[in-house]
Amino acid sequence: MAASKDDPIRRSGKLVAMITSPLEPEHAGHIAAAHPDRVELVYRPDLLPPPRYAADHGGDPAWRRTPEQQAEWRRQLGRAEVLWDFAVGETAGPLELSPNLRWVQTTSAGVGQYVKRLGLQESDLIVTTASGVHAQPLAEFVFAALLFHAKRLAHLQAEQRAHRWQRFHAGELRGRVMAIVGPGRIGREVALVARAFGMTVWATARDNDPARAAALGVDRLFARAELPALLAGADCLVLCAPHTPETDGLIDRAELAALKPGAVLVNIARGAVVDEDALIDALREGRVGFAALDVFRAEPLPPDSPLWDLPNVLVSPHSASTADTENAKLTDLFLRNLAHYLDGEIDLMAPVLDKRRLY
Amino acid sequence: MAASKDDPIRRSGKLVAMITSPLEPEHAGHIAAAHPDRVELVYRPDLLPPPRYAADHGGDPAWRRTPEQQAEWRRQLGRAEVLWDFAVGETAGPLELSPNLRWVQTTSAGVGQYVKRLGLQESDLIVTTASGVHAQPLAEFVFAALLFHAKRLAHLQAEQRAHRWQRFHAGELRGRVMAIVGPGRIGREVALVARAFGMTVWATARDNDPARAAALGVDRLFARAELPALLAGADCLVLCAPHTPETDGLIDRAELAALKPGAVLVNIARGAVVDEDALIDALREGRVGFAALDVFRAEPLPPDSPLWDLPNVLVSPHSASTADTENAKLTDLFLRNLAHYLDGEIDLMAPVLDKRRLY
Numbered sequence: 015m016a017a018s019k020d021d022p023i024r025r026s027g028k029l030v031a032m033i034t035s036p037l038e039p040e041h042a043g044h045i046a047a048a049h050p051d052r053v054e055l056v057y058r059p060d061l062l063p064p065p066r067y068a069a070d071h072g073g074d075p076a077w078r079r080t081p082e083q084q085a086e087w088r089r090q091l092g093r094a095e096v097l098w099d100f101a102v103g104e105t106a107g108p109l110e111l112s113p114n115l116r117w118v119q120t121t122s123a124g125v126g127q128y129v130k131r132l133g134l135q136e137s138d139l140i141v142t143t144a145s146g147v148h149a150q151p152l153a154e155f156v157f158a159a160l161l162f163h164a165k166r167l168a169h170l171q172a173e174q175r176a177h178r179w180q181r182f183h184a185g186e187l188r189g190r191v192m193a194i195v196g197p198g199r200i201g202r203e204v205a206l207v208a209r210a211f212g213m214t215v216w217a218t219a220r221d222n223d224p225a226r227a228a229a230l231g232v233d234r235l236f237a238r239a240e241l242p243a244l245l246a247g248a249d250c251l252v253l254c255a256p257h258t259p260e261t262d263g264l265i266d267r268a269e270l271a272a273l274k275p276g277a278v279l280v281n282i283a284r285g286a287v288v289d290e291d292a293l294i295d296a297l298r299e300g301r302v303g304f305a306a307l308d309v310f311r312a313e314p315l316p317p318d319s320p321l322w323d324l325p326n327v328l329v330s331p332h333s334a335s336t337a338d339t340e341n342a343k344l345t346d347l348f349l350r351n352l353a354h355y356l357d358g359e360i361d362l363m364a365p366v367l368d369k370r371r372l373y
Numbered sequence: 374m375a376a377s378k379d380d381p382i383r384r385s386g387k388l389v390a391m392i393t394s395p396l397e398p399e400h401a402g403h404i405a406a407a408h409p410d411r412v413e414l415v416y417r418p419d420l421l422p423p424p425r426y427a428a429d430h431g432g433d434p435a436w437r438r439t440p441e442q443q444a445e446w447r448r449q450l451g452r453a454e455v456l457w458d459f460a461v462g463e464t465a466g467p468l469e470l471s472p473n474l475r476w477v478q479t480t481s482a483g484v485g486q487y488v489k490r491l492g493l494q495e496s497d498l499i500v501t502t503a504s505g506v507h508a509q510p511l512a513e514f515v516f517a518a519l520l521f522h523a524k525r526l527a528h529l530q531a532e533q534r535a536h537r538w539q540r541f542h543a544g545e546l547r548g549r550v551m552a553i554v555g556p557g558r559i560g561r562e563v564a565l566v567a568r569a570f571g572m573t574v575w576a577t578a579r580d581n582d583p584a585r586a587a588a589l590g591v592d593r594l595f596a597r598a599e600l601p602a603l604l605a606g607a608d609c610l611v612l613c614a615p616h617t618p619e620t621d622g623l624i625d626r627a628e629l630a631a632l633k634p635g636a637v638l639v640n641i642a643r644g645a646v647v648d649e650d651a652l653i654d655a656l657r658e659g660r661v662g663f664a665a666l667d668v669f670r671a672e673p674l675p676p677d678s679p680l681w682d683l684p685n686v687l688v689s690p691h692s693a694s695t696a697d698t699e700n701a702k703l704t705d706l707f708l709r710n711l712a713h714y715l716d717g718e719i720d721l722m723a724p725v726l727d728k729r730r731l732y
Contacts, residue, residue, distance in 0.1 A: 066539075066540065067540060067541045067542045068542040069542055070540065070542075072540075150545065150547045150571060151543070151545055153570075154520060154523065154524060154545060154546055154547070154570065155524055155543075157516060157520055158520035158521065158523070158524040158526060161513060161516055161517035161520060161521075162517065162520075162521060162526060164513065164517070165513060165514055165517040165693075167517060167521060167526075167687070170687065170688070170689055171687075173688075173690070174681055174686075174687070174688045177676045177681045179672075179673035179674055179690045180425075180690060181425065181426060181429065181431075181690050181691060181692045181695065182426045182690070182692050182695070183426045183427040183428055183429075183692065183695040183696060183697050183699070184510070184514075184692070184693075184695065184696055184697075185696060185697055186509065186510055186513060186696040186697065186698050187513055188509045188513070188698075189698065206569055207566070207569045207570060209569075210565055210566045210568075210569030210570075211509075211512075211513065211566060212509060313538075314538035315538055317536045322533055322536045327533075328526070328529065328530075328533070329529070329532075329533045330529055331532070331538045331539060331540050331541070332540060333540045333541050333542065333543070334524075334543075336540065336541070336542040336543065337542060337543055337544060337545040338542050338543075338544055338545065339545050339547070339548065340542070
């Protein structure tokens with residue numbers, strides 16, 4: 015499929031691109047100013063829920079459009095060929111709402127399961143994701159968590175509250191083994207920093223090819239069948255695999271039992287990658303020494319989940335990828351892709367969701 | 374000075390090396406086993422205070438030798454040519470206590486002022502320090518603190534205590550400017566990790582030579598006269614300079630006023646490098662957004678210091694350099710230096726304290 019300039023939609027006027035999740039006027043202004051002769055940007059913050067924090071793409075869930083607003087919203091969606099994000103608050107399919115739709119730039123990386131649920135796997139729709147935009151904040155979250163634990167900051171905080179000066183020793187990241195499940199863009203960013211800290215980095219892969227390990231910037235790759243060896247040797251396990259049928263329930267009770275005793279687990283993937291009940295048991299027994307969790311089986315994490323009160327758990331409300339810099343980065347990404355789209359360089363658009371493999 | 378094999382002391386028997394601060398038997402055993410024919414290792418844990426944590430080189434301050442123990446301690450010190458550490462609990466000069474003393478391997482990096490106080494600046498004593506051994510734990514502490522602040526972990530902890538799930542945005546290290554005062558071994562380690570995180574790294578130096586900047590692994594060097602520009606542009610200021618007459622009071626009220634508003638300050642150098650009263654004022658006003666302090670004007674930090682209770686301060690009891698791995702590293706360092714010393718390769722011993730420049 016190519017979006018050529020002879021396209022029937024395009025010939026009748028400008029390309030209609032619509033912002034369908036909250037975005038600051040500053041960033042929308044940059045987009046509107048990029049191709050004023052070729053693109054009509056529909057930016058209607060009045061039809062979008064107010065954001066609760068920087069890069070809140072969902073917006074206030076209590077907010078509702080009036081019937082008049084909803085009609086206008088649907089009318090505009092009906093004109094759009096390009097969307098910034100899947101339309102917030104809509105349950106209807108994107109291709110029904112926007113018959114001209116050809117490309118959606120999402121603001122999330124992990125949209126595979128969502129695209130499957132929307133029944134878009136067989137469509138020609140181009141879905142570019144935010145994969146990569148979140149790699150850096152997520153990598154920073156991983157090390158915030160690892161260092162919080164290794165440097166015993168909770169102990170320091172307690173000592174400080176008591177005005178108590180007792181020298182003590184902390185742990186060290188250098189020389190420890192980090193195991194990364196899912197060495198994609200996020201995993202590679204994590205590996206890069208881990209090596210700067212002097213850690214040994216292992217990762218899962220389809221095979222254990224040393225050349226591929228070097229290309230990924232890790233010390234050793236473990237094929238799927240070698241997962242138990244990876245778990246047994248890891249001082250910390252970082253989960254950043256996409257949620258696919260292959261990774262669903264990947265870290266189950268048996269895998270947690272195979273982990274090196276006292277290991278640290280960081281989950282920035284999806285809650286469904288881990289058996290949460292088994293993890294709670296392992297944390298209570300100290301078999302998992304510490305866990306930093308940004309994702310959960312059910313989100314929001316239910317108020318009565320034991321995870322909230324476990325002293326060796328750091329709960330993050332699926333916000334580890336969210337930084338104050340995010341929308342500026344997404345705007346840059348969208349503008350790069352928009353320029354390619356306008357020029358018919360569909361093959362240069364990136365990162366494109368593989369609708370079959372779902373990442 | 375060379376410790377040749379024709380040395381009058383050495384000829385009369387084995388070299389006497391003495392452990393004068395707490396050390397695990399395992400590590401002392403490695404040292405004793407290295408040169409059994411040439412070195413007599415005096416390892417008398419019964420004459421040393423019990424350690425309170427791994428790599429506690431001071432030991433329990435309440436512990437005292439009995440008069441008999443003190444006599445034996447002094448007798449052994451009198452025989453020693455080589456010391457592992459300056460003798461714990463002694464106020465007398467090392468050269469008076471150990472007339473044959475030629476080399477001390479310290480377990481600390483910042484011993485310059487101590488050596489000056491002991492009046493050793495004019496002596497021929499070789500002082501090798503632990504410089505480098507602490508670089509990694511200190512660099513890890515720096516990023517533990519920076520990420521604790523940037524990733525708003527205190528906010529996360531409060532939310533977790535309240536079982537509250539509210540998505541939020543954190544800050545990011547990538548793209549921020551780190552200014553390092555004192556790009557020695559610790560500073561270079563910090564710079565290496567900072568660049569892996571995608572930070573821009575500036576550092577102080579005698580001049581602003583770009584070639585030297587590249588060699589140090591930083592983006593830009595600032596000469597002493599350019600300190601205000603460095604401070605004005607820095608998102609975080611990491612102090613890791615040795616305490617010398619030149620750095621005493623370096624970060625005074627005027628320098629804190631010149632800092633970029635809201636900047637983060639990490640002090641892993643010495644308390645005397647910063648005007649503590651001015652820092653407290655800057656923290657109260659929020660001009661300094663957050664400070665992680667491992668060192669203070671007076672240590673232990675007095676219980677009534679306002680620093681304990683400031684919400685934007687992390688107090689660490691001069692333990693940021695202390696990791697569970699430290700004594701193993703010090704043992705390796707001592708054994709390398711001992712081999713050189715035995716072979717008369719004094720020039721290969723490292724890192725040697727420059728007794729004039731005091732680092």
